[in-house]
Amino acid sequence: MFRLISTRSRLTAIAFTGLILAACGPEKPALSVAPSKPPEVTVGARIVDQAGAYRNFIDRTSAISPAFVDGAMVAKSVEAGSAIESGQIMQGIIGYGAIVALEDPAFVAGVRAQAIGEVQRQQLAESLAANPYNVLAISGSSSAASRVALVLAEDGQRLYDAGKAVKQAAYDVQKQAWSKKEVANRTGRLANAKSLSAVQFDSDLGEAELRAHAAGRRPPGGPVSPPYTQTVVRSVAVAAMAVLGQAGALRNDTVSAVMQDPNTGSCARMTKLNLNQCLAVSKPYYEDIFCLGQHIMMDSGRCVIRAAGLPEPYEARFVPTVRPLKPAPAPTRRTAPKKK
16 A cells, blocks of 8 residues: 555656646747837938028028118118028027937937937827937937037027128218118018028938038037027937937927927027017118117027027127316406506
């Protein structure tokens, strides 16, 4: 009886051991999740359109010559400088800033290292859309932000300096007879400037041209230290979304929301308002030149420099020197001749 039980126990133990070994089986290699191939950097059509409009505005307006010779040249320059809508300036600055940030290889590498899979890329893009300042946690973001700030400030300074020369021309041409004539069709000229300021400008610049233009920008100065402005941060955030493949046409609404800086938008709107008020009271052509130089060019340049976060240029105001009046000479007392 004892032997039977022992044999049965041994058989049971052997069978149980076999089940365990069968369950374990041969050792299998651990599964590894390979990172997916990084997507192509996708700069959506909306970013390209707005960035191109901004680029055209800066280049076109900065090229206005102060060497005015007649009223027709003044009218043409005012029309050229008015042809962009305030909101488009705001989004255009951010769009072009994003393209500048994409030319920073350390930043692009940092974004790709942060999200190696499709799910991670989508999650990071959603995080940036919810709060663009999250981009500052990505390696390389500081160098990209510094580059964006310097490039935008250079654009603004160039426009400001060109406007200062045009404003000076308003005083220089006052001796010329044509500049004293009243502007032709003043009401129509003002209405045209207002309508041009309310219409989105269609750019003819493509992504390749904008990328090539941004790649050649090496402004002096820097690095720019934080804190960065909303415009700079949002530019870098949009660039990160492009690296993640999350800034294409299907993301237009999301990208458009990121490309909103109320501070820059307010500055651009105030510039347009001041221009319209200036043109409303301007009569001779030399006053139109002043409106052009001060409000279209210098004020817009200040808006761009302010959006970049760099110090705005100082413009000394003319203060006449008040000299004290010389005291009047005391009246001479004439003495009557003595009578002989």
